[in-house]
Amino acid sequence: MDEKYAVDIEHVVRIYKRDEFEVRALDDVTIRVPQARFVAIMGPSGSGKTTLLNLIAGIDHATSGKVSVGGEEITGMKERDLAAWRARHIGLVFQFYNLIPVLTAFENVELPLLLTPLTKTERREHVETALRIVGLADRMDHYPRQLSGGQEQRVAIARALVTDPTIVVADEPTGDLDAKSAEEILNLLTELNRQFRRTVVMVTHDPRAERFVDTVYRLDKGVLVGVEAGKIAPAHAAAATAQ
Amino acid sequence: MKYVMLVLKNLTRSKRRTLLTIFSIAVSLFIFSALVSLPTVASEVLSDTASSVRISTHNKAGLAYSMPEAYKQRIAAVPHVVAVTPESWFGGIYHEVTDQFPNLAVDPDTAETMWPDWGVSKESWKKFETLRTACLVGTATMKRFHLHVGQQIMLRGTIYPFNVTLQIVGVMQQSNAPPNFLIFRRDYLEEARGRPGVVDNFWVMVDRSENVPQAIKAIDEGFANSTAETRSESEAAFIGSFMDNFRTFFRLAEILGVIVVITIGLVAANTAAMSIRERRGEIAVMRSMGFPSRTILSLLLSESLVIGLLGGIIGCGAAFAVLKIFSIGSPALGPITDIQMPPEILAATLVVAALIGLLSAWIPARAAARMNIVDALRMVA
Ligand SMILES: Nc1ncnc2c1ncn2[C@@H]1O[C@H](COP(=O)(O)OP(=O)(O)O)[C@@H](O)[C@H]1O
Ligand SMILES: [Mg+2]
Numbered sequence: 088m089d090e091k092y093a094v095d096i097e098h099v100v101r102i103y104k105r106d107e108f109e110v111r112a113l114d115d116v117t118i119r120v121p122q123a124r125f126v127a128i129m130g131p132s133g134s135g136k137t138t139l140l141n142l143i144a145g146i147d148h149a150t151s152g153k154v155s156v157g158g159e160e161i162t163g164m165k166e167r168d169l170a171a172w173r174a175r176h177i178g179l180v181f182q183f184y185n186l187i188p189v190l191t192a193f194e195n196v197e198l199p200l201l202l203t204p205l206t207k208t209e210r211r212e213h214v215e216t217a218l219r220i221v222g223l224a225d226r227m228d229h230y231p232r233q234l235s236g237g238q239e240q241r242v243a244i245a246r247a248l249v250t251d252p253t254i255v256v257a258d259e260p261t262g263d264l265d266a267k268s269a270e271e272i273l274n275l276l277t278e279l280n281r282q283f284r285r286t287v288v289m290v291t292h293d294p295r296a297e298r299f300v301d302t303v304y305r306l307d308k309g310v311l312v313g314v315e316a317g318k319i320a321p322a323h324a325a326a327a328t329a330q
Numbered sequence: 331m332k333y334v335m336l337v338l339k340n341l342t343r344s345k346r347r348t349l350l351t352i353f354s355i356a357v358s359l360f361i362f363s364a365l366v367s368l369p370t371v372a373s374e375v376l377s378d379t380a381s382s383v384r385i386s387t388h389n390k391a392g393l394a395y396s397m398p399e400a401y402k403q404r405i406a407a408v409p410h411v412v413a414v415t416p417e418s419w420f421g422g423i424y425h426e427v428t429d430q431f432p433n434l435a436v437d438p439d440t441a442e443t444m445w446p447d448w449g450v451s452k453e454s455w456k457k458f459e460t461l462r463t464a465c466l467v468g469t470a471t472m473k474r475f476h477l478h479v480g481q482q483i484m485l486r487g488t489i490y491p492f493n494v495t496l497q498i499v500g501v502m503q504q505s506n507a508p509p510n511f512l513i514f515r516r517d518y519l520e521e522a523r524g525r526p527g528v529v530d531n532f533w534v535m536v537d538r539s540e541n542v543p544q545a546i547k548a549i550d551e552g553f554a555n556s557t558a559e560t561r562s563e564s565e566a567a568f569i570g571s572f573m574d575n576f577r578t579f580f581r582l583a584e585i586l587g588v589i590v591v592i593t594i595g596l597v598a599a600n601t602a603a604m605s606i607r608e609r610r611g612e613i614a615v616m617r618s619m620g621f622p623s624r625t626i627l628s629l630l631l632s633e634s635l636v637i638g639l640l641g642g643i644i645g646c647g648a649a650f651a652v653l654k655i656f657s658i659g660s661p662a663l664g665p666i667t668d669i670q671m672p673p674e675i676l677a678a679t680l681v682v683a684a685l686i687g688l689l690s691a692w693i694p695a696r697a698a699a700r701m702n703i704v705d706a707l708r709m710v711a
Binding site: 141144146147166167170171172173174175177179181185187188189190194198199201202207 | 332333335336339340342343611612615616617618619620621622623703704707
């Protein structure tokens with residue numbers, strides 16, 4: 088385990104037992120993601136991408152092996168400690184946004200802050216900042232059903248970053264979006280990574296994503312089959328370094 | 331505090347469902363509180379009318395036979411007896427032989443306790459207790475002879491060879507006072523009679539109507555095999571046994587109330603299970619953000635508790651209001667009667683409401699709060 092790795096996964100195996108069958112969702116995977124990187128986990132459906140991401144996010148347990156995130160080993164943590172740890176270190180973004188339908192955009196983003204000791208005024212400031220970053224400051228009082236898919240996902244990203252987490256994990260964040268919205272979300276995650284120096288781990292099978300990320304980890308049938316540099320387009324790279 | 335908004339917002343998730351649940355809990359608790367208060371209310375109605383706790387004790391041989399004055403102390407010692415007032419008939423007439431009306435003498439010390447429902451003013455009772463020649467007159471007799479308070483009247487003895495001169499100190503105003511009666515003091519009559527120490531009738535007041543049968547039995551058994559055996563009767567004879575006869579009915583009402591509550595509790599449990607099941611994905615998302623299981627559990631239980639309590643408050647309020655309207659709109663119950671839902675039943679109903687809320691959501695909420703996050707997320711995502 089090394090402090091400079093945001094994610095350090097060593098020989099992780101995750102076996103799901105379904106009836107008498109065993110599914111080796113992850114088979115001896117070792118991955119090290121340095122800090123402040125934007126990386127993608129890619130691979131065909133059922134290759135173990137979500138499983139890997141869930142282990143990083145601390146919502147699933149490895150059958151064997153070691154998982155460290157932000158320099159802290161989480162493999163042996165109890166669920167209660169793990170929940171508190173997630174609240175501090177992890178920002179989650181899902182494919183289907185998973186906003187709470189009865190809460191406004193503002194309230195959805197405020198939700199994870201309820202776990203912090205922040206005052207109401209402080210929470211308001213944080214939420215407004217997060218919504219400004221995703222460009223939805225004018226939609227604070229809208230309910231999810233009043234927003235487009237792309238806007239909903241931006242609210243979800245605001246919710247993931249509002250607690251200022253060590254690492255943002257996103258499971259197919261563009262999977263349910265049209266090309267234009269997908270591009271917006273990828274740009275937003277890039278900005279989050281470049282401007283705010285957050286580590287972003289994204290699962291995707293969208294080939295366009297390769298243009299945005301530093302590294303691509305390829306999984307197949309639970310096995311890590313390749314680690315490649317991303318194909319950051321000159322325009323993006325330039326924009327990113329300019330900031 | 332910061333979670334209050336979350337709880338309230340979640341209640342608006344399916345407004346119709348929330349309202350229907352609240353309403354059905356309200357209806358069931360209305361029925362519950364009404365049925366369960368039935369025995370208490372009934373006994374309150376009955377015991378509030380003073381006549382239901384009055385017993386008349388006379389000689390077993392007949393109304394024309396008297397009893398020793400000394401029975402007063404022995405009756406007073408019987409359990410549940412609050413007051414004893416001896417009474418003797420005078421049977422006097424006003425002017426003419428045709429001017430007959432019931433006039434009798436009673437002990438002044440316990441008269442006010444015995445007949446609080448006769449509408450005699452405080453000062454009149456006071457004068458009755460202090461003035462040896464005082465008398466109280468019913469409204470009909472006042473009218474018939476054109477009498478007025480303060481007037482001195484003479485009653486001519488028919489049974490006894492003497493007259494009594496009385497001063498009217500008050501009127502028995504209430505409709506349940508005998509309208510043609512005149513009562514005066516027995517010490518006056520006794521003196522005029524030369525103190526024979528006998529009494530025609532004892533009025534006995536018991537603490538509560540349900541104790542009337544017991545007191546009657548104790549009094550009559552106490553004087554069995556004596557020279558003057560007694561027969562006691564409740565002033566409102568039917569009332570004493572009323573509660574006894576209806577005991578089974580009241581039990582049934584209570585059981586019915588409990589069944590209604592359990593039924594609605596099960597319906598509420600089903601609704602809670604449905605509404606929590608629909609939200610498993612959201613709950614998993616909150617858990618993944620770091621909300622601890624116990625916070626999720628508290629949130630879900632709070633929602634259900636609010637629903638239960640709202641139902642309870644509405645149900646109780648309705649039952650309370652209905653009883654109020656019923657008691658105001660029913661003069662038959664007498665003007666003294668002001669039926670209230672017993673406070674302990676109000677409290678019990680609200681506790682039941684809270685329990686419906688908590689228990690109905692307990693199992694699904696606990697399951698949801700503990701469920702595997704990844705499995706739940708896979709179901710929605
Ligand atoms: N909870 C589970 N129970 C049983 N099998 C599971 C479970 N979660 C995932 N799997 C299996 O593990 C494999 C990897 O799943 P997943 O990580 O979701 O793949 P991906 O996200 O790459 O599509 C699949 O074969 C899937 O069926
Ligand atoms: Mg997946």
